[in-house]
Amino acid sequence: MRDVHVSAIADAVKKLCMEANWNLEPDMLRAFDRALGTERSAAGRQVLQILKDNAQLAATRRIPYCQDTGMVVCFVELGQDVHVTGGGLVDAINEGVGQGYREGYLRASVVRSPFDRVNTGDNTPAVIHVDVVPGATLRIMIMAKGGGCENRSKYKMLTPAEGLPGVKDFIIECVKTAGPDACPPLVLGVGIGGTFEKSAILSKKALFRELGSPNPDPALDALEHELLDRANGLGIGPQGYGGDTTSFGIHLLTYPCHITSLPVAVTIECHAHRHKEVTL
Amino acid sequence: MSVRVAPDGIKDVTTPLDDEDVASLRAGDRVRISGVLYTARDAAHGRLLPLIEQGQPLPFDVRGQIIYYTGPSPARPGDVVGSIGPTTASRMDRFTPALLRLGLKGTIGKGYRGAAVKDALREHRAVYFGAIGGAGAVLSRHVKALAVIAYEDLGTEAIRRLEVEGFPAIVINDCHGGDLYQDGQKAYAREGA
Numbered sequence: 001m002r003d004v005h006v007s008a009i010a011d012a013v014k015k016l017c018m019e020a021n022w023n024l025e026p027d028m029l030r031a032f033d034r035a036l037g038t039e040r041s042a043a044g045r046q047v048l049q050i051l052k053d054n055a056q057l058a059a060t061r062r063i064p065y066c067q068d069t070g071m072v073v074c075f076v077e078l079g080q081d082v083h084v085t086g087g088g089l090v091d092a093i094n095e096g097v098g099q100g101y102r103e104g105y106l107r108a109s110v111v112r113s114p115f116d117r118v119n120t121g122d123n124t125p126a127v128i129h130v131d132v133v134p135g136a137t138l139r140i141m142i143m144a145k146g147g148g149c150e151n152r153s154k155y156k157m158l159t160p161a162e163g164l165p166g167v168k169d170f171i172i173e174c175v176k177t178a179g180p181d182a183c184p185p186l187v188l189g190v191g192i193g194g195t196f197e198k199s200a201i202l203s204k205k206a207l208f209r210e211l212g213s214p215n216p217d218p219a220l221d222a223l224e225h226e227l228l229d230r231a232n233g234l235g236i237g238p239q240g241y242g243g244d245t246t247s248f249g250i251h252l253l254t255y256p257c258h259i260t261s262l263p264v265a266v267t268i269e270c271h272a273h274r275h276k277e278v279t280l
Numbered sequence: 281m282s283v284r285v286a287p288d289g290i291k292d293v294t295t296p297l298d299d300e301d302v303a304s305l306r307a308g309d310r311v312r313i314s315g316v317l318y319t320a321r322d323a324a325h326g327r328l329l330p331l332i333e334q335g336q337p338l339p340f341d342v343r344g345q346i347i348y349y350t351g352p353s354p355a356r357p358g359d360v361v362g363s364i365g366p367t368t369a370s371r372m373d374r375f376t377p378a379l380l381r382l383g384l385k386g387t388i389g390k391g392y393r394g395a396a397v398k399d400a401l402r403e404h405r406a407v408y409f410g411a412i413g414g415a416g417a418v419l420s421r422h423v424k425a426l427a428v429i430a431y432e433d434l435g436t437e438a439i440r441r442l443e444v445e446g447f448p449a450i451v452i453n454d455c456h457g458g459d460l461y462q463d464g465q466k467a468y469a470r471e472g473a
Contacts, residue, residue, distance in 0.1 A: 040468070041464070041467075041468060043450075043464065047412055050412055050415050050418055050448075051412070051414060051415060053418055054412075054414070054415045054416070054417045054418040057417040057418055057421075058363070058417040061356075061417065062356075063353070063356065063359075063362055063363050063417050063420065064353050064362065064363040064416065064417070065363070065414065065416065065417060066363060066365055066413075066414045066415075066416045067350065067351060067352050067353045067362065067363035067364050067365050067416040067436075068351075068365075068367070068416075069353060069363075105353060105354045105355070105356050105362055106353060106354075107351065107352070107353040107354065107362070107363075107436050108435060108436065109351075109436070117323065119434075119435050119436075121435070147367075148367060148368040148390070148391075148413065151368065179391065179392060179461070180390060180391045180392060180410075180413075180461055181368045181370060181390065181391030181392060182368075182391075183390065183413035183414050233469070233470035234465070234469060234470075235464075235465040235466065235467065235468035235469030235470065236465055237464065237465065237468055239390070239410065239412055239413060240391070240392075240461050240464070240465065241410075241450070241460060241461070241464045242460075242461075242463070242464025242465045242466070242467050242468045243464075243468050244468060270413070270414055271414055272414045
């Protein structure tokens, strides 16, 4: 067994939250550069350039790239030979989130109840998914998930007969209905298969793959390219002002499912795709 | 007249706006707004609507003014504001016609507006501007002063009075029925996509 103290976990999460919001990841910055080379719309190129400048300014001044600094979604891969000491794992993660948002001048965007809507003041709690895996390390992945795009995320239970064509049409429909509301260029995480909740969790997890990297499954990789091409043919463009760059990437994850089911969950992510991870 | 075309083709807009100013703005026009903006989003609108329904005064006189749909991040010491980009406008659709009826002349946000809002823009002569969603750091540089004027308990959702200089935006929906999203997207949509 390897001991990991909760203070190390809280400290790591605090840093991830601040860094994710101040510094857009290199895969996103590369996506802006690629799109600036291909976008035909002048308005679209202008938006992309301003967003690139925005990333630079945010990093330099250590202010958030977007004022919506998100609700924290946290995936943890807990090695089964790790012994968390000094307190609870979930409490430590939330402690880190609270510290990061308070000390990093990040916006508190979480309310304690969907009904009374009183702000918790420090962006806690996070949404936390824990997987127990072999090994003696603790991997923490966080995403600062914006609300505007999350509100356009969708789920549909298709029939097996609707099959792959039905899945494709649903994903493209999601891009269409998200439109300018979700701050395109979008990144899509899609979970296909499993059960109702499994597909939704996969749709979030899919977003952690590096943008521009191939899907390890060649068939899914080809499908991702086909879907991306179709999404970018919709004409929505950066901010919906019209253009070729509606999406930077569509990431798919699949899981076995019941003979009766074909669940599809689509998480819509904006261009402020803030994700970061650390292994302790 | 509070709208002037600058040599670079961008329209300089100074608040407050009157009907003539609004009429001169067309979907797709790039603008730089200077003067005063009031921030309000979901929770603040939720408090304004009952006041309007009961005929009570609002925390600020909306006539000729522009509401910016935003909830800024906290300012670092020495800064006026943190990051301050637009939020999705359609969540405010249910409140907007009532405010336009009172004389509000503009809103700034991102994303589609519903048919009722577009109709109200025509009827009451008002305009919907888009600011670049997610460009909150860049937009913060255009905010020169900030004061919370109502609902401080709402935190980021409180109503703030902003003094802005050259705040960049684009006309999405004008008072003539023009719609940048429709026109812009049609130009790049591929057959069968």
